[in-house]
Structure formats: C-alpha cells, structure tokens
Amino acid sequence: MKKPSVSLLSTRDEVVSAGLFSSKPYSVVSDVYTAMNRGSLDNIHIPHSDVYFVRAALEKNTGFYFPLNAVEEAMKVEGWRDRKGNRYG
Secondary structure, three states: OOOOOOOOOOOHHHHHHOOOOOOOOOOOHHHHHHHHHHOOHHHOOOOOHHHHHHHHHHHHHHOOOOOHHHHHHHHHHOOOEOOOOOEOO
C-alpha cells in the first residue's frame, strides 16, 4: 500500500484527505501520547506555542497548512527570539 503524500504547499483539506492531519510533521499528538505511555516525555520535542500561532497565521493568509517542523525552522532562520530576547535554535 502506497503511503499518501502531500507537498509543502498543501491545504488543510489535502492534508486531511491524505490521512496525515494527526501525524508527524503536522501534529505531535501521537508522539506525545507514546512518550507519556513509555514515561519518556523528556525525550520528545514539542514545538513552542509560537510555532502553532505562526502556522495558523500562515494558513489564514496563504491557505496552505504547513508542517510544524518547516514553520519552526523558518522562524529560527529568521531570528525568532523569546520575550527576553534569547534566540531559539
């Protein structure tokens, strides 16, 4: 069985219809639950809330539903900083 795929420039509907909405790189929920079950939550990367807000703004303004890792990496390249001025990444 061939795994469904979508491009970086996919809409939310395309991601949902491909069955990828709740899986990496669009969501970390399954990884979080697996890590909780194994007791290894410290070993999992959960993106900062800023990443989710930026992705929502991108979707609103472009219509595309970007993977979390792509949004986070772009934010780091652009010099994303926390409220105290510390740089992420």
